[in-house]
Amino acid sequence: MGGSFLITLREGLEAGLIVAIILAYLKSTNQRRHFRTVLLAALAAVAISLVVGAAIFAIAGEFEGRGAEAFEGLAMLAAVGVLSWMIVWMKRQSAGIKKSLEHEMAQAIGMGSVFALALIPFSAILREGLETAVFLFAATRTSTPLESTIGATAGIVVAVGLSWGIYSGGYRLNLRVFFNVTGTLLIFFAAGLLIHGIHELQEAALLPISIEHVWDINNIVNDGSGVGLWLKALLGYNGNPSLLEVIAYPTYLVLASWYFIAMRPASPSVAPTPAAAQARLAEREADPPIAD
Numbered sequence: 001m002g003g004s005f006l007i008t009l010r011e012g013l014e015a016g017l018i019v020a021i022i023l024a025y026l027k028s029t030n031q032r033r034h035f036r037t038v039l040l041a042a043l044a045a046v047a048i049s050l051v052v053g054a055a056i057f058a059i060a061g062e063f064e065g066r067g068a069e070a071f072e073g074l075a076m077l078a079a080v081g082v083l084s085w086m087i088v089w090m091k092r093q094s095a096g097i098k099k100s101l102e103h104e105m106a107q108a109i110g111m112g113s114v115f116a117l118a119l120i121p122f123s124a125i126l127r128e129g130l131e132t133a134v135f136l137f138a139a140t141r142t143s144t145p146l147e148s149t150i151g152a153t154a155g156i157v158v159a160v161g162l163s164w165g166i167y168s169g170g171y172r173l174n175l176r177v178f179f180n181v182t183g184t185l186l187i188f189f190a191a192g193l194l195i196h197g198i199h200e201l202q203e204a205a206l207l208p209i210s211i212e213h214v215w216d217i218n219n220i221v222n223d224g225s226g227v228g229l230w231l232k233a234l235l236g237y238n239g240n241p242s243l244l245e246v247i248a249y250p251t252y253l254v255l256a257s258w259y260f261i262a263m264r265p266a267s268p269s270v271a272p273t274p275a276a277a278q279a280r281l282a283e284r285e286a287d288p289p290i291a292d
Helices: 002-028 032-061 066-093 097-111 114-140 145-168 175-203 226-235 243-262 274-286
Strands: none
Touching (some): 002 032, 002 145, 002 226, 032 066, 097 114, 114 145, 175 243
């Protein structure tokens, strides 16, 4: 439940912020007539994401035995890769995403192209939706369907509420702190998915097992019930891990955390509009530099 909640909260808020930024820009520039285009594009992206998510679950249901284990293991490793990239991308882009979106919107409106305008929210929301579909599939492999559904629904509700509050100006959210905190939690979640994926691939005999159980503490904290099951779903706890799992978990945590902490957000740099470029050129011609 915790993993599904964190995923939909984070991804839902990212998608909500994109829509909120676009609508706020249209509102401030007296372009409210484009609201319908933006909202329809966002809904279309959500619909496609739901179809893709359903297809992933349907395809997974066609596999049995080693095939199912192999599919789930590879899906989890793919989710780890996409999740890691998403965490890094959002930290780098968080400082300039608002200016970048506003610049793209200004260009699309200047071109007079409804398609170009709709493509901005559609592509951004579709990216978030497809990522969420992959993450939720991986998350449901470590918790019950009911828990995953409750967690995912709660995350979406909170994300929608926060997005609306930010758009309406009802409250402010320190986005840098939010994404840093959720990014850190998602690194632990991704590490858990990594060793779950390794475990499934070992069960499918696609990865070697040098030592099957380095230790077994299920008699203390059982990973199949209670607190152990919750830790398994959120952090990847395993009461009797293999040697490869024991090596992979801290290795990923150390490398991902080090990169996440050391990386700095990219400086927002948006190309000037043609009008701004002409204004700067006129200023230079009117006041040329003085030669030595």
